[in-house]
Amino acid sequence: MLRRLHSLPGLFAGLLVALIALTGAILSVEPALERAGISQSTNAPMTVADFAAVVQTRFPEAERILRKASGQIVVYSFDGDVPRADIVDPVTAEPLADYVPSDFTRWVTDLHRSLLLGEWGRAASGVGAAVMVLMTLSGAAMVAARMGGWKAFFGRVRGTGRQRWHVQLARFAVAGLLLSAATGAYMSLTNFDFVPDGLDTEPEFPMTVDGGAPMAVDQIAALKAVDMVALRELSFPYASDPTDVYTLTTATGMGFIDQATGETLSWLDNNTARQIYEFVFMLHTGQGLWWLALILGAGAVTVPVLAATGALVWWARRRATPQIKGNGAAQMADTIILVGTEGNSTWGFARTLHQELTAKGNVVHVTAMNQVASGYKRAERLFVLTATYGDGTAPASASQFTARLSSLAMAPVPVSVLGFGDRQFPQFCKFAKDVAAAFAAKGWPVLVPLETIDRQSAQEFARWGEAVGAALGNPMVLAHVPVLPKTVTLRLADREDYGAELQSPAAILRFVAGDGVIAASGLRGVWQRFRGQGLPAYAPGDLVGILPPDSTLPRFYSLASGRKDGTLEICVRKQPGGLCSGALMAMQVGDTIEGFVKPNPTFRPAHGHAPVILIGAGTGIGPLAGFIRDNRGKRPMHLYFGARDPQWDFLYQLQLLGWLADNRLTRLTTAFSRVAARAYVQDRLREDQVHLRELIAKGAQIIVCGGRDMGLGVAAALDEVLAPMGLSAVKLRAGGRYVEDVY
């Protein structure tokens, strides 16, 4: 609901809002420029009476003095028959320049407030401001939901590049944008008289005046009582008309002054509506508040980028929206599959399950969890495939499910819940567990117990499929093929081999782009990527999906290098019977293979200078080595590395020694399991516990990479190490201080 409230108006009004924001950003520099042009030399107080006298000596036919919010003073006068408008010195009234409002500013202002389309344009602009208010509020609520609460609003952003850009920029700009949009909407409402602005009230024009000889302007009491800082406007009486009056407008009100007696004839204080209008006008335009204008302008500049990244995020989600071929009718189906997803990736798994069950002769109906019917007449079994959103809540397509489940009126059938998630998140598959518990509480039997899928693992999904097939007494094969991004051709440039003597060969492989284009830095690099040349952008810790020949199922490897290193580097160990690792290990220099980069933004050192504890075993050293290589800021990095035998599989040995020497690596601790003093990396963690606790106390982040068993062992060892501090791996993970990539 929140998402729809955000994306629909964004899509419809994105261009409009971007145009209004960009023009607003251009206008935002005006107050600062205007202020910079004013001499700030003297600040001695001066009364309006004294200044008006100075003006009259310089401009005998002065008509009006205007003091702008910036402090700039404009004098309107006649020089014989020629009307003049001068910017004058605020003390001496010496004319400094002709006052000619810029055509460009006027054009941008008109574009900003009316799109150059008159009153209809003004209405559109007002609607744009209202849309912007809606977008900032709904967007802020979405960020809060995504981060797990308002308290975590400024926490670390996870997600794809465009999502992170969108959220980062929006968090930076949201307060300013809300202020600009809300004040803009208010000004539009006053323009169309929906809200009063109090501008049309004036004091009563005096019917009678003294009519005597005019007093010298610097003797007029009513003008002597007002300091120049409070002046807005002073109009002189017509020279030829003894019945005319001075018209004085100040910050607080407006009145008419008798030119013969110097007394105020009538005065009207600004009403509340006008005070509000003037305050809002100042906030919106920054006139008189040049620094605020610059802040608001900086916020406004982000809007076109927000519109573009928002559209891209929407499009990626849209493209992933399901098309289920041959979906069975709800009330005819014997098998129901309910899908709960935030990013739509779960639909792909549902489609695979649908295909396989349909092929086995079932009538299968797939629908979103929010679309669940009040009953299914012919259903014999029910599957729920669901992700979890943020801090353990229902994903978008299941947000209404809990309420709908209680009104589900049908005889219980065997149900099987499958959760999708990412073990990096503390509330891994929490919503799936809640759903399973809710069915159990209603007394529904279990077809296959709750199972979880980590990071869309096709292998785990296939295993679950075997269990379901066994339960149904009808073996099935779930070969899930995710929609793959476009691949690039990778050419092997170099390889370092290890461990052949251990019957467990491993290698560091370095690839270059198949088209031979070497990644350039800076703008040329951006241009290359724009043209699809060379390798896509990546950094150590990101993943490369490798498609082995004759396979559509990618295997993911953590990257040990970034694009700026010029090569794409991975560590591979040959798995017994492994299709992909076998193909990679068989590659000769010059051979090519297809792959694509998948961002993995959570798996990398957090920004800052806090120490980093890197823990890896075997080929898991790859991304950790990449992090150390990139550690040009020389923050403390402590590596715990486990392997079998220092003689045969000490990956990156020479590089690590070099990084120790130039302080990119602070300390290297190794553990080898196939030597006399056999030890595992978790043993070293226990031995080093005092030192580790010191590092954690300094805010250190822990990054783990290796096999799943090793990951479990490390987590258990760290729990022991952290227990005296009242911490655990789970607690550190919740704060983003424990990240792992285990396989």
Place this chain on the structure above:
Amino acid sequence: MKTELSLIAVAAALALPGLAEARPITVTTELDNYGGRGAYLAVYVTDAAGAYQGTLYVAGRKSRYFRHLSDWARAGGSAADGSTGASVGSGRTLTVSVDLADALFDAGYEIHVDVAVEDMRDSPSDAVVPLTTTGAGQPVAGRSYVQSLRYDM
């Protein structure tokens, strides 16, 4: 380009002083190329003493800005007295057709035009032309925005 506005308006106040005979006139106000936003104009009639008699036409839709047409507004001018229309752009011409009572001619009555433009000067009584039977077709120059003001019978 010319903005042509054809109006047949007989304002009650201008049928003064109670005589039935009236004649159609056309008031033409040509604006300078002052290079700003559309101008607000008030075209109105005063008597020999300068007292407001009635409004022929007000250009500009927003009544909140009418106070910048200050001679007209302070004299008690009201848009309800005459016809209204959109503001008039830089360099354009406003043509107003009205029926005026015969008694208004050669009796000291004058046509005034007040002009105001956003972010520029207010120009009350920018142009003034006396209503005489011989003065028809004789253009007079304005002070700030009005290139020429004339009326034709």
